[in-house]
Amino acid sequence: MPGDEPLLAARQRIAWHAVLIVASAPSIVLSGSLLVGPVSRWWSPWAGVVVAVIWVGSGPIVLYRSRRAERRYASSSAAVGAATMPVATARVRTAWKYVALGAGVPRSTCTIRVVEGKTFSASHFSDRHIEISRHTVNVLTARQLEAIVAHEFGHHLQRSAVLRELLTWYRRLFDTMGIMAYRPSVRLVRALNATSRPGEEALLFVGGIVAWLGAGSAILVGLWLLLGPWAVLLALAGIPWQGVLVQRRAWWCEFHADRVAVDLGYARYLREALTIAETECVGTGDFVPAWLQSHPGNERRFAAMDSAQRRWTAPGS
């Protein structure tokens, strides 16, 4: 029921935060060890302590700076959006007015703005603002737009953006190594998509696998030499799970945000809007569209919305 939504969101929030912290742990431990381990072994233990303190302290500073930059960007682009897209801005503000009214929260809970954009997109940011592309506003009806705004408001109730940013910072060093291993193979597979000669494709595919395995083993050997065999074991056992957990959690967040929109009475309009989004997204011709890399497919989302609605109407009906 809409009335118990904040409580429900708070309870799920703790579980999501725990999943995020557990999922990030292997990368954080390896990042910290890569910074502190060699310094304390080859220089002095005290230098290691100093590096550790600087590293831990850097998180809040980076977070503060990025939020300040985000706020500044948000207020300037909100002004630009309101000046250059007055009709679209008025439409999203009206949509948010109704969603806030339905949810029983003051309108100041979130700020909403339109940004230039030729693709379907809507996002929620850590400093409580919602951003919707002009294209999205143009292709949706008033009710569908409210449904999308209600979904983004659902993300606001989860309030996980700050924790996610902080953990991303502490994971960065090791994750960057992983990306470096992954990138050459992606480049080669992209090149493969661009060519048409079968022999060439096979060669590039094999090249991609060799590049990936080569860079991956170089990282593992580097970890062994710098930190010892435990680091290799942690990387082999923990890292594959990390990706799976992070993706699962992202899906739960989407299901929950959909649930908020359903509870506010937008089930039908959210389905319509998501169908438009997926149709456009598939039309781009990408192998896996960017949107579906982080979001569950519509079939899964609709099934989750159905079961939420069944629970909602179950007693006595």
Ligand SMILES: [Zn+2]
């Ligand atoms: Zn979402």
